[in-house]
Amino acid sequence: MGSTAEGVHPPPLTAELNPPAAGKAVFEVRLTNFSGPFDLLLGLISKRELDITEIALAEVTDEFISHIRRMQAEHGSWALDEASEFLVIAATLLDLKAARLLPRGEVEDDEDIALLEARDLLFARLLQYRAFKEISRQLAERFEVEGERYPRDTPLEPAFTALLPELIWTTTAQDLAALAAAALQPREAVPEGVRVDHLHGSVVTIREQAGLLEAHLRNAGSLSFGELTADAAETLVVVVRFLALLEMFRDGAVSFDQDEPLGELRIRWTGGDEPFAIESVGADYGPDYGADGGSESVGPGTVDSTLQ
Structure with a gap:
Protein backbone atom coordinates (compact mmCIF):
# COMPACT_ATOMS: atom_id res chain seq x y z
CA MET A 1 0.00 0.00 0.00
CA GLY A 2 2.96 2.32 0.60
CA SER A 3 3.93 2.21 -3.04
CA THR A 4 0.41 3.17 -4.03
CA ALA A 5 0.53 6.18 -1.76
CA GLU A 6 3.83 7.24 -3.21
CA GLY A 7 2.19 7.41 -6.65
CA VAL A 8 -0.49 9.92 -5.63
CA HIS A 9 0.15 13.29 -7.28
CA PRO A 10 -2.66 15.76 -6.58
CA PRO A 11 -2.75 19.01 -8.55
CA PRO A 12 -0.46 21.73 -7.17
CA LEU A 13 -1.84 24.13 -4.61
CA THR A 14 -0.77 27.75 -4.74
CA ALA A 15 -1.44 30.63 -2.44
CA GLU A 16 -3.77 32.16 -5.05
CA LEU A 17 -6.03 29.07 -5.14
CA ASN A 18 -7.78 29.95 -1.89
CA PRO A 19 -7.51 33.71 -1.45
CA PRO A 20 -8.56 34.93 2.00
CA ALA A 21 -12.00 36.37 2.38
CA ALA A 22 -12.24 40.10 2.95
CA GLY A 23 -11.68 40.98 6.58
CA LYS A 24 -10.67 37.44 7.58
CA ALA A 25 -7.25 36.74 9.07
CA VAL A 26 -5.22 34.03 7.37
CA PHE A 27 -3.55 31.40 9.53
CA GLU A 28 0.14 31.41 8.70
CA VAL A 29 2.84 29.16 10.11
CA ARG A 30 6.48 30.08 10.62
CA LEU A 31 8.70 27.05 10.94
CA THR A 32 12.36 26.41 10.39
CA ASN A 33 11.83 24.97 6.91
CA PHE A 34 8.57 26.69 5.90
CA SER A 35 6.89 30.02 6.32
CA GLY A 36 3.56 30.87 4.76
CA PRO A 37 -0.19 30.15 4.76
CA PHE A 38 -1.36 26.88 6.30
CA ASP A 39 -3.24 25.95 3.10
CA LEU A 40 -0.03 26.25 1.12
CA LEU A 41 1.71 23.95 3.60
CA LEU A 42 -0.98 21.33 3.09
CA GLY A 43 -0.61 21.67 -0.68
CA LEU A 44 3.14 21.11 -0.52
CA ILE A 45 2.69 18.06 1.68
CA SER A 46 -0.01 16.55 -0.53
CA LYS A 47 2.06 16.86 -3.72
CA ARG A 48 5.19 15.55 -1.95
CA GLU A 49 7.23 18.71 -2.32
CA LEU A 50 7.60 18.83 1.44
CA ASP A 51 8.11 15.73 3.57
CA ILE A 52 5.70 15.44 6.46
CA THR A 53 8.45 13.98 8.63
CA GLU A 54 10.33 17.28 8.39
CA ILE A 55 7.39 19.26 9.78
CA ALA A 56 7.20 19.83 13.52
CA LEU A 57 3.48 19.40 14.13
CA ALA A 58 3.85 20.61 17.70
CA GLU A 59 5.12 23.95 16.39
CA VAL A 60 2.23 24.10 13.91
CA THR A 61 -0.20 23.55 16.78
CA ASP A 62 1.47 26.28 18.84
CA GLU A 63 1.24 28.64 15.86
CA PHE A 64 -2.49 27.93 15.52
CA ILE A 65 -3.12 28.54 19.23
CA SER A 66 -1.31 31.87 18.91
CA HIS A 67 -3.44 32.67 15.86
CA ILE A 68 -6.63 31.96 17.83
CA ARG A 69 -5.50 34.17 20.68
CA ARG A 70 -4.69 37.04 18.31
CA MET A 71 -8.14 36.78 16.76
CA GLN A 72 -9.77 36.82 20.18
CA ALA A 73 -7.74 39.86 21.21
CA GLU A 74 -8.50 41.77 18.00
CA HIS A 75 -12.12 40.80 17.41
CA GLY A 76 -13.24 39.63 20.83
CA SER A 77 -14.05 36.11 19.54
CA TRP A 78 -12.63 33.30 17.41
CA ALA A 79 -14.15 31.09 14.73
CA LEU A 80 -15.26 27.72 16.08
CA ASP A 81 -15.52 26.22 12.58
CA GLU A 82 -11.92 27.16 11.82
CA ALA A 83 -10.73 25.54 15.05
CA SER A 84 -12.66 22.34 14.33
CA GLU A 85 -11.26 22.30 10.80
CA PHE A 86 -7.71 22.63 12.10
CA LEU A 87 -8.20 19.77 14.58
CA VAL A 88 -9.30 17.43 11.79
CA ILE A 89 -6.38 18.39 9.55
CA ALA A 90 -3.87 18.20 12.41
CA ALA A 91 -5.08 14.70 13.34
CA THR A 92 -4.73 13.64 9.71
CA LEU A 93 -1.20 15.03 9.50
CA LEU A 94 -0.28 13.29 12.75
CA ASP A 95 -1.49 9.92 11.44
CA LEU A 96 0.29 10.51 8.16
CA LYS A 97 3.55 11.36 9.90
CA ALA A 98 3.28 8.26 12.08
CA ALA A 99 2.79 6.12 8.98
CA ARG A 100 5.82 7.73 7.30
CA LEU A 101 8.04 7.13 10.32
CA LEU A 102 7.30 3.40 10.38
CA PRO A 103 10.17 1.32 8.97
CA ARG A 104 9.04 0.09 5.57
CA GLY A 105 10.84 -3.23 5.71
CA GLU A 106 10.22 -4.10 9.36
CA VAL A 107 6.45 -4.44 9.64
CA GLU A 108 5.79 -7.04 12.30
CA ASP A 109 2.19 -6.76 13.53
CA ASP A 110 -1.24 -6.18 12.04
CA GLU A 111 -1.51 -2.73 13.58
CA ASP A 112 1.52 -1.48 11.65
CA ILE A 113 0.16 -3.03 8.45
CA ALA A 114 -3.19 -1.30 8.95
CA LEU A 115 -1.38 2.00 9.52
CA LEU A 116 0.51 1.60 6.27
CA GLU A 117 -2.68 0.72 4.40
CA ALA A 118 -4.31 3.88 5.76
CA ARG A 119 -1.68 6.08 4.10
CA ASP A 120 -3.63 6.39 0.87
CA LEU A 121 -6.76 7.19 2.86
CA LEU A 122 -4.94 9.98 4.67
CA PHE A 123 -3.90 11.56 1.39
CA ALA A 124 -7.48 11.22 0.18
CA ARG A 125 -8.64 13.11 3.26
CA LEU A 126 -6.20 15.91 2.44
CA LEU A 127 -7.51 16.09 -1.10
CA GLN A 128 -11.06 16.09 0.22
CA TYR A 129 -10.20 18.97 2.51
CA ARG A 130 -8.82 20.94 -0.44
CA ALA A 131 -11.95 20.19 -2.47
CA PHE A 132 -14.23 21.47 0.30
CA LYS A 133 -12.12 24.58 0.67
CA GLU A 134 -12.42 25.30 -3.05
CA ILE A 135 -16.19 24.70 -3.03
CA SER A 136 -16.64 26.95 0.00
CA ARG A 137 -14.67 29.69 -1.78
CA GLN A 138 -16.83 29.44 -4.89
CA LEU A 139 -20.03 29.43 -2.83
CA ALA A 140 -18.84 32.49 -0.93
CA GLU A 141 -18.27 34.30 -4.23
CA ARG A 142 -21.73 33.31 -5.48
CA PHE A 143 -23.37 34.46 -2.25
CA GLU A 144 -21.54 37.78 -2.51
CA VAL A 145 -22.71 38.31 -6.10
CA GLU A 146 -26.26 37.10 -5.52
CA GLY A 147 -26.48 39.18 -2.36
CA GLU A 148 -26.64 42.28 -4.55
CA ARG A 149 -29.88 41.09 -6.15
CA TYR A 150 -33.17 42.19 -4.62
CA PRO A 151 -36.69 41.00 -5.44
CA ARG A 152 -39.27 43.43 -6.77
CA ASP A 153 -41.79 44.05 -4.01
CA THR A 154 -43.86 46.61 -5.94
CA PRO A 155 -47.44 45.37 -6.37
CA LEU A 156 -49.30 45.46 -9.67
CA GLU A 157 -50.71 48.84 -10.58
CA PRO A 158 -54.42 49.25 -9.77
CA ALA A 159 -55.23 49.98 -13.41
CA PHE A 160 -54.15 46.47 -14.34
CA THR A 161 -55.61 44.56 -11.39
CA ALA A 162 -59.18 45.15 -12.64
CA LEU A 163 -58.46 43.88 -16.14
CA LEU A 164 -60.11 40.60 -17.14
CA PRO A 165 -59.37 38.45 -20.17
CA GLU A 166 -61.61 38.97 -23.16
CA LEU A 167 -64.52 36.53 -23.14
CA ILE A 168 -65.03 34.73 -26.45
CA TRP A 169 -68.60 33.33 -26.56
CA THR A 170 -69.22 30.87 -29.38
CA THR A 171 -72.40 29.12 -28.17
CA THR A 172 -75.55 30.10 -30.05
CA ALA A 173 -79.18 30.06 -28.96
CA GLN A 174 -79.74 26.91 -31.01
CA ASP A 175 -76.91 25.17 -29.14
CA LEU A 176 -78.46 26.06 -25.80
CA ALA A 177 -81.86 24.81 -26.97
CA ALA A 178 -80.35 21.49 -28.06
CA LEU A 179 -78.61 21.06 -24.71
CA ALA A 180 -81.84 21.83 -22.83
CA ALA A 181 -83.82 19.36 -24.97
CA ALA A 182 -81.26 16.62 -24.34
CA ALA A 183 -81.31 17.27 -20.60
CA LEU A 184 -85.12 17.32 -20.36
CA GLN A 185 -85.69 14.26 -22.54
CA PRO A 186 -87.21 11.43 -20.46
CA ARG A 187 -84.97 8.50 -19.92
CA GLU A 188 -85.80 4.94 -20.87
CA ALA A 189 -87.84 3.16 -18.23
CA VAL A 190 -85.82 0.91 -15.97
CA PRO A 191 -86.95 -2.74 -16.32
CA GLU A 192 -88.55 -4.22 -13.24
CA GLY A 193 -86.62 -7.47 -13.43
CA VAL A 194 -83.67 -9.06 -15.15
CA ARG A 195 -84.53 -10.63 -18.47
CA VAL A 196 -83.22 -14.12 -19.11
CA ASP A 197 -84.91 -14.85 -22.43
CA HIS A 198 -81.62 -14.24 -24.20
CA LEU A 199 -79.98 -17.12 -22.33
CA HIS A 200 -80.11 -20.45 -24.14
CA GLY A 201 -79.28 -23.70 -22.35
CA SER A 202 -79.13 -27.23 -23.69
CA VAL A 203 -82.58 -28.33 -24.94
Whole structure:
Protein backbone atom coordinates (compact mmCIF):
# COMPACT_ATOMS: atom_id res chain seq x y z
CA MET A 1 0.00 0.00 0.00
CA GLY A 2 2.96 2.32 0.60
CA SER A 3 3.93 2.21 -3.04
CA THR A 4 0.41 3.17 -4.03
CA ALA A 5 0.53 6.18 -1.76
CA GLU A 6 3.83 7.24 -3.21
CA GLY A 7 2.19 7.41 -6.65
CA VAL A 8 -0.49 9.92 -5.63
CA HIS A 9 0.15 13.29 -7.28
CA PRO A 10 -2.66 15.76 -6.58
CA PRO A 11 -2.75 19.01 -8.55
CA PRO A 12 -0.46 21.73 -7.17
CA LEU A 13 -1.84 24.13 -4.61
CA THR A 14 -0.77 27.75 -4.74
CA ALA A 15 -1.44 30.63 -2.44
CA GLU A 16 -3.77 32.16 -5.05
CA LEU A 17 -6.03 29.07 -5.14
CA ASN A 18 -7.78 29.95 -1.89
CA PRO A 19 -7.51 33.71 -1.45
CA PRO A 20 -8.56 34.93 2.00
CA ALA A 21 -12.00 36.37 2.38
CA ALA A 22 -12.24 40.10 2.95
CA GLY A 23 -11.68 40.98 6.58
CA LYS A 24 -10.67 37.44 7.58
CA ALA A 25 -7.25 36.74 9.07
CA VAL A 26 -5.22 34.03 7.37
CA PHE A 27 -3.55 31.40 9.53
CA GLU A 28 0.14 31.41 8.70
CA VAL A 29 2.84 29.16 10.11
CA ARG A 30 6.48 30.08 10.62
CA LEU A 31 8.70 27.05 10.94
CA THR A 32 12.36 26.41 10.39
CA ASN A 33 11.83 24.97 6.91
CA PHE A 34 8.57 26.69 5.90
CA SER A 35 6.89 30.02 6.32
CA GLY A 36 3.56 30.87 4.76
CA PRO A 37 -0.19 30.15 4.76
CA PHE A 38 -1.36 26.88 6.30
CA ASP A 39 -3.24 25.95 3.10
CA LEU A 40 -0.03 26.25 1.12
CA LEU A 41 1.71 23.95 3.60
CA LEU A 42 -0.98 21.33 3.09
CA GLY A 43 -0.61 21.67 -0.68
CA LEU A 44 3.14 21.11 -0.52
CA ILE A 45 2.69 18.06 1.68
CA SER A 46 -0.01 16.55 -0.53
CA LYS A 47 2.06 16.86 -3.72
CA ARG A 48 5.19 15.55 -1.95
CA GLU A 49 7.23 18.71 -2.32
CA LEU A 50 7.60 18.83 1.44
CA ASP A 51 8.11 15.73 3.57
CA ILE A 52 5.70 15.44 6.46
CA THR A 53 8.45 13.98 8.63
CA GLU A 54 10.33 17.28 8.39
CA ILE A 55 7.39 19.26 9.78
CA ALA A 56 7.20 19.83 13.52
CA LEU A 57 3.48 19.40 14.13
CA ALA A 58 3.85 20.61 17.70
CA GLU A 59 5.12 23.95 16.39
CA VAL A 60 2.23 24.10 13.91
CA THR A 61 -0.20 23.55 16.78
CA ASP A 62 1.47 26.28 18.84
CA GLU A 63 1.24 28.64 15.86
CA PHE A 64 -2.49 27.93 15.52
CA ILE A 65 -3.12 28.54 19.23
CA SER A 66 -1.31 31.87 18.91
CA HIS A 67 -3.44 32.67 15.86
CA ILE A 68 -6.63 31.96 17.83
CA ARG A 69 -5.50 34.17 20.68
CA ARG A 70 -4.69 37.04 18.31
CA MET A 71 -8.14 36.78 16.76
CA GLN A 72 -9.77 36.82 20.18
CA ALA A 73 -7.74 39.86 21.21
CA GLU A 74 -8.50 41.77 18.00
CA HIS A 75 -12.12 40.80 17.41
CA GLY A 76 -13.24 39.63 20.83
CA SER A 77 -14.05 36.11 19.54
CA TRP A 78 -12.63 33.30 17.41
CA ALA A 79 -14.15 31.09 14.73
CA LEU A 80 -15.26 27.72 16.08
CA ASP A 81 -15.52 26.22 12.58
CA GLU A 82 -11.92 27.16 11.82
CA ALA A 83 -10.73 25.54 15.05
CA SER A 84 -12.66 22.34 14.33
CA GLU A 85 -11.26 22.30 10.80
CA PHE A 86 -7.71 22.63 12.10
CA LEU A 87 -8.20 19.77 14.58
CA VAL A 88 -9.30 17.43 11.79
CA ILE A 89 -6.38 18.39 9.55
CA ALA A 90 -3.87 18.20 12.41
CA ALA A 91 -5.08 14.70 13.34
CA THR A 92 -4.73 13.64 9.71
CA LEU A 93 -1.20 15.03 9.50
CA LEU A 94 -0.28 13.29 12.75
CA ASP A 95 -1.49 9.92 11.44
CA LEU A 96 0.29 10.51 8.16
CA LYS A 97 3.55 11.36 9.90
CA ALA A 98 3.28 8.26 12.08
CA ALA A 99 2.79 6.12 8.98
CA ARG A 100 5.82 7.73 7.30
CA LEU A 101 8.04 7.13 10.32
CA LEU A 102 7.30 3.40 10.38
CA PRO A 103 10.17 1.32 8.97
CA ARG A 104 9.04 0.09 5.57
CA GLY A 105 10.84 -3.23 5.71
CA GLU A 106 10.22 -4.10 9.36
CA VAL A 107 6.45 -4.44 9.64
CA GLU A 108 5.79 -7.04 12.30
CA ASP A 109 2.19 -6.76 13.53
CA ASP A 110 -1.24 -6.18 12.04
CA GLU A 111 -1.51 -2.73 13.58
CA ASP A 112 1.52 -1.48 11.65
CA ILE A 113 0.16 -3.03 8.45
CA ALA A 114 -3.19 -1.30 8.95
CA LEU A 115 -1.38 2.00 9.52
CA LEU A 116 0.51 1.60 6.27
CA GLU A 117 -2.68 0.72 4.40
CA ALA A 118 -4.31 3.88 5.76
CA ARG A 119 -1.68 6.08 4.10
CA ASP A 120 -3.63 6.39 0.87
CA LEU A 121 -6.76 7.19 2.86
CA LEU A 122 -4.94 9.98 4.67
CA PHE A 123 -3.90 11.56 1.39
CA ALA A 124 -7.48 11.22 0.18
CA ARG A 125 -8.64 13.11 3.26
CA LEU A 126 -6.20 15.91 2.44
CA LEU A 127 -7.51 16.09 -1.10
CA GLN A 128 -11.06 16.09 0.22
CA TYR A 129 -10.20 18.97 2.51
CA ARG A 130 -8.82 20.94 -0.44
CA ALA A 131 -11.95 20.19 -2.47
CA PHE A 132 -14.23 21.47 0.30
CA LYS A 133 -12.12 24.58 0.67
CA GLU A 134 -12.42 25.30 -3.05
CA ILE A 135 -16.19 24.70 -3.03
CA SER A 136 -16.64 26.95 0.00
CA ARG A 137 -14.67 29.69 -1.78
CA GLN A 138 -16.83 29.44 -4.89
CA LEU A 139 -20.03 29.43 -2.83
CA ALA A 140 -18.84 32.49 -0.93
CA GLU A 141 -18.27 34.30 -4.23
CA ARG A 142 -21.73 33.31 -5.48
CA PHE A 143 -23.37 34.46 -2.25
CA GLU A 144 -21.54 37.78 -2.51
CA VAL A 145 -22.71 38.31 -6.10
CA GLU A 146 -26.26 37.10 -5.52
CA GLY A 147 -26.48 39.18 -2.36
CA GLU A 148 -26.64 42.28 -4.55
CA ARG A 149 -29.88 41.09 -6.15
CA TYR A 150 -33.17 42.19 -4.62
CA PRO A 151 -36.69 41.00 -5.44
CA ARG A 152 -39.27 43.43 -6.77
CA ASP A 153 -41.79 44.05 -4.01
CA THR A 154 -43.86 46.61 -5.94
CA PRO A 155 -47.44 45.37 -6.37
CA LEU A 156 -49.30 45.46 -9.67
CA GLU A 157 -50.71 48.84 -10.58
CA PRO A 158 -54.42 49.25 -9.77
CA ALA A 159 -55.23 49.98 -13.41
CA PHE A 160 -54.15 46.47 -14.34
CA THR A 161 -55.61 44.56 -11.39
CA ALA A 162 -59.18 45.15 -12.64
CA LEU A 163 -58.46 43.88 -16.14
CA LEU A 164 -60.11 40.60 -17.14
CA PRO A 165 -59.37 38.45 -20.17
CA GLU A 166 -61.61 38.97 -23.16
CA LEU A 167 -64.52 36.53 -23.14
CA ILE A 168 -65.03 34.73 -26.45
CA TRP A 169 -68.60 33.33 -26.56
CA THR A 170 -69.22 30.87 -29.38
CA THR A 171 -72.40 29.12 -28.17
CA THR A 172 -75.55 30.10 -30.05
CA ALA A 173 -79.18 30.06 -28.96
CA GLN A 174 -79.74 26.91 -31.01
CA ASP A 175 -76.91 25.17 -29.14
CA LEU A 176 -78.46 26.06 -25.80
CA ALA A 177 -81.86 24.81 -26.97
CA ALA A 178 -80.35 21.49 -28.06
CA LEU A 179 -78.61 21.06 -24.71
CA ALA A 180 -81.84 21.83 -22.83
CA ALA A 181 -83.82 19.36 -24.97
CA ALA A 182 -81.26 16.62 -24.34
CA ALA A 183 -81.31 17.27 -20.60
CA LEU A 184 -85.12 17.32 -20.36
CA GLN A 185 -85.69 14.26 -22.54
CA PRO A 186 -87.21 11.43 -20.46
CA ARG A 187 -84.97 8.50 -19.92
CA GLU A 188 -85.80 4.94 -20.87
CA ALA A 189 -87.84 3.16 -18.23
CA VAL A 190 -85.82 0.91 -15.97
CA PRO A 191 -86.95 -2.74 -16.32
CA GLU A 192 -88.55 -4.22 -13.24
CA GLY A 193 -86.62 -7.47 -13.43
CA VAL A 194 -83.67 -9.06 -15.15
CA ARG A 195 -84.53 -10.63 -18.47
CA VAL A 196 -83.22 -14.12 -19.11
CA ASP A 197 -84.91 -14.85 -22.43
CA HIS A 198 -81.62 -14.24 -24.20
CA LEU A 199 -79.98 -17.12 -22.33
CA HIS A 200 -80.11 -20.45 -24.14
CA GLY A 201 -79.28 -23.70 -22.35
CA SER A 202 -79.13 -27.23 -23.69
CA VAL A 203 -82.58 -28.33 -24.94
CA VAL A 204 -83.28 -31.97 -24.00
CA THR A 205 -86.84 -33.26 -24.48
CA ILE A 206 -88.31 -36.31 -22.76
CA ARG A 207 -90.12 -37.40 -25.93
CA GLU A 208 -86.90 -37.30 -27.94
CA GLN A 209 -85.08 -39.40 -25.35
CA ALA A 210 -88.02 -41.82 -25.12
CA GLY A 211 -87.75 -42.39 -28.87
CA LEU A 212 -84.03 -43.16 -28.57
CA LEU A 213 -84.63 -45.56 -25.68
CA GLU A 214 -87.39 -47.33 -27.62
CA ALA A 215 -85.08 -47.87 -30.60
CA HIS A 216 -82.26 -49.30 -28.42
CA LEU A 217 -84.56 -51.62 -26.46
CA ARG A 218 -86.40 -52.93 -29.55
CA ASN A 219 -83.04 -53.88 -31.10
CA ALA A 220 -81.42 -55.39 -27.97
CA GLY A 221 -84.46 -56.58 -26.04
CA SER A 222 -82.83 -55.94 -22.66
CA LEU A 223 -80.19 -53.43 -21.59
CA SER A 224 -78.85 -52.09 -18.30
CA PHE A 225 -79.37 -48.48 -17.34
CA GLY A 226 -75.63 -47.88 -17.68
CA GLU A 227 -75.71 -49.18 -21.25
CA LEU A 228 -78.69 -46.96 -22.09
CA THR A 229 -76.86 -43.86 -20.81
CA ALA A 230 -73.35 -44.70 -22.01
CA ASP A 231 -73.55 -42.18 -24.86
CA ALA A 232 -74.98 -39.37 -22.70
CA ALA A 233 -72.82 -36.27 -23.10
CA GLU A 234 -73.93 -34.62 -19.84
CA THR A 235 -75.75 -35.33 -16.61
CA LEU A 236 -78.88 -33.57 -17.87
CA VAL A 237 -79.31 -36.21 -20.60
CA VAL A 238 -79.01 -39.02 -18.03
CA VAL A 239 -81.71 -37.44 -15.85
CA VAL A 240 -84.08 -36.92 -18.79
CA ARG A 241 -83.62 -40.52 -19.97
CA PHE A 242 -84.46 -41.73 -16.48
CA LEU A 243 -87.66 -39.66 -16.54
CA ALA A 244 -88.48 -41.08 -19.97
CA LEU A 245 -88.03 -44.64 -18.63
CA LEU A 246 -90.45 -43.89 -15.79
CA GLU A 247 -93.02 -42.65 -18.30
CA MET A 248 -92.53 -45.74 -20.48
CA PHE A 249 -92.79 -48.03 -17.43
CA ARG A 250 -96.08 -46.41 -16.44
CA ASP A 251 -97.44 -47.02 -19.94
CA GLY A 252 -96.30 -50.68 -19.84
CA ALA A 253 -93.71 -50.33 -22.60
CA VAL A 254 -90.76 -51.47 -20.40
CA SER A 255 -90.18 -53.51 -17.25
CA PHE A 256 -87.41 -53.32 -14.67
CA ASP A 257 -85.44 -56.36 -13.48
CA GLN A 258 -83.02 -56.38 -10.53
CA ASP A 259 -81.50 -59.68 -9.38
CA GLU A 260 -80.37 -58.43 -5.98
CA PRO A 261 -80.84 -55.36 -3.78
CA LEU A 262 -78.75 -52.43 -5.02
CA GLY A 263 -77.74 -54.57 -7.96
CA GLU A 264 -77.63 -53.58 -11.59
CA LEU A 265 -80.96 -52.41 -12.98
CA ARG A 266 -81.87 -53.93 -16.32
CA ILE A 267 -84.63 -52.61 -18.57
CA ARG A 268 -86.54 -55.00 -20.79
CA TRP A 269 -88.81 -54.02 -23.70
CA THR A 270 -92.40 -55.21 -23.15
CA GLY A 271 -94.27 -53.03 -25.61
CA GLY A 272 -94.52 -55.67 -28.32
CA ASP A 273 -94.30 -54.89 -31.99
CA GLU A 274 -96.88 -52.13 -31.95
CA PRO A 275 -95.49 -48.56 -32.23
CA PHE A 276 -95.15 -46.88 -28.85
CA ALA A 277 -97.40 -43.85 -28.34
CA ILE A 278 -94.67 -41.29 -27.68
CA GLU A 279 -97.24 -38.47 -27.71
CA SER A 280 -98.61 -39.76 -24.40
CA VAL A 281 -95.28 -39.28 -22.61
CA GLY A 282 -95.49 -36.46 -20.05
CA ALA A 283 -99.26 -35.93 -20.33
CA ASP A 284 -99.55 -35.52 -16.55
CA TYR A 285 -96.75 -32.91 -16.17
CA GLY A 286 -99.04 -29.96 -16.73
CA PRO A 287 -101.80 -28.57 -18.97
CA ASP A 288 -99.25 -26.98 -21.36
CA TYR A 289 -96.90 -29.97 -21.50
CA GLY A 290 -96.43 -31.21 -25.02
CA ALA A 291 -97.50 -28.01 -26.73
CA ASP A 292 -95.28 -26.73 -29.50
CA GLY A 293 -92.23 -25.16 -27.88
CA GLY A 294 -93.77 -25.82 -24.47
CA SER A 295 -92.50 -27.38 -21.32
CA GLU A 296 -91.35 -30.63 -22.86
CA SER A 297 -88.05 -28.89 -23.44
CA VAL A 298 -86.15 -29.75 -20.28
CA GLY A 299 -83.37 -27.58 -18.92
CA PRO A 300 -81.58 -27.54 -15.56
CA GLY A 301 -84.37 -25.63 -13.82
CA THR A 302 -87.07 -27.80 -15.37
CA VAL A 303 -85.43 -30.99 -14.15
CA ASP A 304 -85.20 -29.67 -10.59
CA SER A 305 -88.88 -28.71 -10.52
CA THR A 306 -89.91 -32.01 -12.11
CA LEU A 307 -88.06 -34.10 -9.55
CA GLN A 308 -89.77 -32.21 -6.76
